[in-house]
Amino acid sequence: MDVALNQVSPETQLVVDATRGDKAAFEALVERYQRAVFNIALYKSKNYFDAEDLAQDIFLAAYRALPTLKTPESFGAWICGIAYNRCHKWFRRERTKIVKIQEIKEKAEREDRSRQRPSAIAQGTAPGMTQGLAYGHPVAGSAGHGPAAGVSETLSRLPSEIRETLTLKYLEGLSYDEIAQRLGINAHRIDYLIRKGKQMIRDRLKRPSEGGAV
Structure with a gap:
């Protein structure tokens, strides 16, 4: 990219110098175009902080x-083109993330709706009302009595990861995201x-004579 000095504008010379490794020249170009690049990023991202990150990535x-860059005199159009391209890629990535998160949430909500039952996890230490998790086996009463005791006992025998997940979901009422x-x-x-976990509890409630084995 050899351009005669008497044929170039100051900006074009900055581009030539930056291409040759002059960091100060490139910083001067950043100063000239940072507002334009930031505005493109802000327009595309609709978020000030995302726009700042995008602008850095673009430069x-x-x-x-x-x-x-074959034509240093067209640096302005060139860097704006890079800005639009990088913003477009960023938007596609973000849209994919949003779609995936939404799909997970919708799936979780569908599962919750499909399993709507008057039930929740029972814990042997919970005071007052003990709620059963296994649908088809709603349980109410004091801990340690009747079906509630069976659910509590079964819960205590579940693998720790399953027991903790069920406790967070049905006893503490956390969402999938929070869990x-x-x-x-x-x-x-x-x-x-x-x-x-729910299947294991249902199986246990159907076979009370097995002594609580899960």
Whole structure:
């Protein structure tokens, strides 16, 4: 990219110098275009902090791509093109994240609706009303008596991960997102543990004569 000095504008010379490794020249270009680049990023992201991150990413990408710029006099259009391209990629990534999160939430909500029963986890230490988790076997009463005791006993025998997940969901009333944060597992794992635990409790309630074995 050899351009005669008497044929270039000050900005074009900055581009030429930046391409040759002059960091001060590139910083001067950043000063000239930071508002334009930031405005593009803000328009696309609708978020000030995301726009700041995007602007930094755009200038970094431009710096790395400088050797590919064939016409230094078109630097302005070139870097704006990079800005739109990087913002478009960012938007697609964010949209994918949002869609995935929404799908997980909707799936969890559908599962909850499909399993709507007047039931919740029973804990032997819970005072007053003891609520049964196994649907089809609503349990009420004092801990240690009747079916409630069976649910409590079965719960105490469940694998620790299943027991903790069921407790958080039905006793503490946490959402899938809150359980995921608490236990460090994803929604698919939570759903599996809940279904597995409820099935184990239902099986136990159907076979009371087996002495609480799970």
